[in-house]
Amino acid sequence: xxxxxxxxxxxxxxxxxxxxxxxxxxxxxxxxxxxxxxxxxxxxxxxxxxxxxxxxxxxxxxxxxxxxxxxxxxxxxxxxxxxxxxxxxxxxxxxxxxxxxxxxxxxxxxxxxxxxxxxxxxxxxxxxxxxxxxxxxxxxxxxxxxxxx
Numbered sequence: 001x002x003x004x005x006x007x008x009x010x011x012x013x014x015x016x017x018x019x020x021x022x023x024x025x026x027x028x029x030x031x032x033x034x035x036x037x038x039x040x041x042x043x044x045x046x047x048x049x050x051x052x053x054x055x056x057x058x059x060x061x062x063x064x065x066x067x068x069x070x071x072x073x074x075x076x077x078x079x080x081x082x083x084x085x086x087x088x089x090x091x092x093x094x095x096x097x098x099x100x101x102x103x104x105x106x107x108x109x110x111x112x113x114x115x116x117x118x119x120x121x122x123x124x125x126x127x128x129x130x131x132x133x134x135x136x137x138x139x140x141x142x143x144x145x146x147x148x149x
Contacts, residue, residue, distance in 0.1 A: 018104060018118050019097035021137065022122040030084055032061050034144050037073045037079040039064050040089075050128060052117060052129045053088045058124040059104020062088030064116040087117055108134065 030040050039051055043066060052062040064084055072079070075093045077133045093113040095104050097120055108116060120131035 013139050016098050016101060016140075017097065018095050018101065018129065019134050021101075021127075021129070023118050023129060023133065026050070026130040026132065027052055027128035029125065030064070031056075032083070032085045032088075035080055036069065036082045036084065036087060037068060038075055038080065039084055040069055050115060050130075051084070052082050052115075052125060052128055060092065060117045060119065060125050061085065063092055063117075064088050065074045065115075091115075092117055094119050094122070094123075095129065102141050103142060104129070105134070105137055109114055110124060 011093040012137040019057045025048045025135060026046070027061070027116055028046060028049065028051055030039055030053055032043060032053050032055050043049070043064070049065075052060055053064060053122045055061050062085070064087060068087050068089055072082060077087065091113050093107060093111055095118055097118055104116070116134075117125060118129055
C-alpha cells in the first residue's frame, strides 16, 4: 500500500506544464537569414529533427524540416544564396512554458500545426515540443486523469 501511495505521489508531482518537459532535444536553431546550405548541414546532424528559424530577437519565425529542404532542392534553390526565410514552414503553434499540458494537447488536436514551439514570458524561443514530447505529455495527462489528479 505504501508503495502504491508513493507511486501516486510520484505521478502527481510529474510534469503538468510545458516547462516540466525536456524541450531542448530533437532540434537546433538557425537564423532567418542563414542559407539553405547551412540548414542542410545542420539537418544532417539531426536525424528526424527540425530546425527552428529565429529572428535577431530570438522569436520563432518558422521551422525547417527535411520536407522544406527537399522543396528547396526540387525548386532548384541556390543553396548558398537562398535564405531559410524563403523555405521555412510557418504553420507552427507557440505555447507558453506555463501552459498546462492538457490545454496544449487540446490545442494541438484542434489546430494540427506542423510544429509546436515553447516560448517564455517575453515571447522568446525556449524549446521544441517534439512528437516524443507529445506522446509523453499525452501519457501523463491520461495517467493523471485516471488517478483523478
